[in-house]
Amino acid sequence: MASTPETLERAKAEVPSHIPADRIREIDMYALEGIEQGYHEAWKKVQGPDTPGMIWTPFTGGHWIATKGELIREIYSDPERFSSEVIFLPKEAGEKYQMVPTRMDPPEHTPYRKALDKGLSLAQMRKVEDKVRDVAVELIDGFLARGECDFSAEYAAIFPVRVFMALADLPLSDVPILTGFARQMTRPEGQNPEEMAADLEAGNDGFFAYVEPIIHARRGGSGDDLITIMVNAEINGEPISHDKAVGLVALLLLGGLDTVVNFLSFFMIHLGRHPEKVAELRDDPLVLVRGVEELFRRFPVVSEARMVAKDQVFDGVELKHGDMVLIPTALHGLDDSQNPDPLELNFARRAMSHTTFGGGPHRCAGMHLARLEVTITLQEWLKRIPEFRLRQDSPPVYHSGIIAAVENVPLVWRV
Numbered sequence: 001m002a003s004t005p006e007t008l009e010r011a012k013a014e015v016p017s018h019i020p021a022d023r024i025r026e027i028d029m030y031a032l033e034g035i036e037q038g039y040h041e042a043w044k045k046v047q048g049p050d051t052p053g054m055i056w057t058p059f060t061g062g063h064w065i066a067t068k069g070e071l072i073r074e075i076y077s078d079p080e081r082f083s084s085e086v087i088f089l090p091k092e093a094g095e096k097y098q099m100v101p102t103r104m105d106p107p108e109h110t111p112y113r114k115a116l117d118k119g120l121s122l123a124q125m126r127k128v129e130d131k132v133r134d135v136a137v138e139l140i141d142g143f144l145a146r147g148e149c150d151f152s153a154e155y156a157a158i159f160p161v162r163v164f165m166a167l168a169d170l171p172l173s174d175v176p177i178l179t180g181f182a183r184q185m186t187r188p189e190g191q192n193p194e195e196m197a198a199d200l201e202a203g204n205d206g207f208f209a210y211v212e213p214i215i216h217a218r219r220g221g222s223g224d225d226l227i228t229i230m231v232n233a234e235i236n237g238e239p240i241s242h243d244k245a246v247g248l249v250a251l252l253l254l255g256g257l258d259t260v261v262n263f264l265s266f267f268m269i270h271l272g273r274h275p276e277k278v279a280e281l282r283d284d285p286l287v288l289v290r291g292v293e294e295l296f297r298r299f300p301v302v303s304e305a306r307m308v309a310k311d312q313v314f315d316g317v318e319l320k321h322g323d324m325v326l327i328p329t330a331l332h333g334l335d336d337s338q339n340p341d342p343l344e345l346n347f348a349r350r351a352m353s354h355t356t357f358g359g360g361p362h363r364c365a366g367m368h369l370a371r372l373e374v375t376i377t378l379q380e381w382l383k384r385i386p387e388f389r390l391r392q393d394s395p396p397v398y399h400s401g402i403i404a405a406v407e408n409v410p411l412v413w414r415v
Contacts, residue, residue, distance in 0.1 A: 011192045013062030018318045023052055028059035029089060029303055029326060030187070032400045039266070039398045039406065040299060043330040044343065054315040054325075061090030061193040063305065063324035069335035069353055071315060072327045075306050076359030079105040081314075082306035082325060084362060088185075088200065088402055089305050090193035091324050096201035097185070098208070099254065100247030106361050112248060115233035115240070116365040119226045119252075125368045128167060132372060135162050136380045144384055144415075148391075151409040156264040160373050164256030167369075169225035174210070175257075181206040182258040187401035207250035215245050226252060259301060260370050262405045264377060265396075266299040270345060272390030272411050280347050282382045291347035292374050298345050300329035300356040301404040329355050330404075388413040 010028050025046070027033070032042035046055075046067055053068040066072045075082045084105055088094035097103060101112035118124075139159055143149040161175055184203025190196035211227075218228045230252065231245045240248070271278050281288045308323040319325070334342040338353040357364035364370070391410040399405040 010059055012058040015056075015058060016062070016320070018320060019056045020317060023054065023056050023317060025051075025055045025057055025065075026059065027055070027057045027065060029065075029328070030060065030401050035398045035400055036395075039301075039400055039404045040330050040334060041343075042398075042400070043328055044334045047331060047335065052315065054317050061092060061324070063089055063091070063326055064319070065326045065328070065331075066315075067331050069332035069338035069355075072329070072332040072355055073353075073359055075325060075327050076355055076362070079309075079361060081309055081312060083309040084109070084306060085309075086307040086324065087304045089324060089326060090196055091307075092193040092197040093188055093200040094305065094307075094324075096197050096204060098204055098247055099251040100244050102251060102362060109361055111235045112240075112244070113361065113365065115230060115235070115248065116252075118233070119229040120365045120369060122368045125372050128163075129372060129376070131166060132163050133376050133380065135159060135166075136376050140380055140384050147415040148410065148412045151268050151411045152265040152396075152407055155377075156261050156268070156409070159377065160260040160264070161257055163369075163373060164253075167226050168252065168256070169223065169227065170214075177206070178210065178253055179257055181210070182254055185254060186258055186403040187399055187405065204250070207253055208246050211246055211249045211253065215242065215249060255364075255366050256369075258403050258405075259366075260373055262301050262403060263296075263299060263370070264374065265406045265409045266301065266404070267295045267374075268411065269390055269396055269406065269409055270299070272388060272409075274345070275387065275389065277345055277347070278382070278387065281378060282386050285379075287347050288378055288382075289375060292371055292378070294345060294347055294349050294352060295374065296356040296371075297333045297339065297349075297352045297354040298342075300333050300354065302356070302358070303328040303330070303400070303402055303404070304358075327355075329358070332356075385413045 010031060027046060034045055035042040051067050053071050055065050055067060057063060057065060066075055084103055086094035087102055088097050101109045136159060139155050143154055162172065165172055181203040184199050188196040188199040190199055214227060215231050218231050221228045227249055230248050233240050281291055303326060305324050305326045308319045308321055308325060310321050312319050333354040333356060336342055357367040388411050391412050394408060394410050396409055397407045
């Protein structure tokens, strides 16, 4: 059985001389203290009344953590000070990450982002809404009569993956190997930064080797699938280069196979424990459509990073060029100063603040697809299963990382 960050003795980096002692906290993003009670609850505990906006941890190679929503938004929005040259931690692992355009800063990043936006635009998503709905209905109807399911394994791990594989025109038989690569990249295993870097690099290389022949086959094609659109895009008036096409398509696969998968399970755990919230969504279609954004605010799953681009003073501390800053999206959505009573799921909330989809030039290109998938899941689920609960005798198992994950979400309902 492979070792994971939760089960290993955690290595610590030496504290650099420019780190004030009162800013040091022992927080491991891959093994959050108290995570057995919930991933978001574990991050929320970091935001104590005496916690500064910027803290430093010796774990995961040693790095800063932004703990306040306003700082997280500022870091996302300012690539001149906080570069995307390295976005994954530990830094040794992030340096192995080669996908396009997430490691680029503007203006180099801009034309690649335009290509992504073309394939994942709101207009494109409206064209596939019926296909997405058909997948949701088929899956729910498959276990409806049983009165129970493991939502994580039987729906969340399948629905967005089937949708994405259809959009990309890829065979479902390839899913197991691709989800393995995604795990290596978002929750890399190892006893130290070097071993975690090797695991992440193996996942990155696996994606690249997988997409290589597909890109060759779809160059010059006229299909309307996501991959054909990407590999025939123009960058600054010229056809996209082969190596950049490999990085761009690999990024699509990584994004489509891990993020929404885990988000769905997190919010269904909460709904399974709070029937009154289910009733609000069920009884008013408008509340459901508007409430999706509150779900994204409450249950972010991404914790990526930025590299300090130049020496500077930020939140009263010295940041050195090359320092890494973790920007957990959970700490923005759960910041009391940004969202009053943030742990409360409030579908009447209007002035919400979050960076669940990132921010600035790297705001998530797949956000329209994510919103569509969540909306359709709730609509079709509540049509068929208007009341359900989370079984109490088998608690969910949470994992933290670049993208948080949860396993074992046993839901039951009356047939």
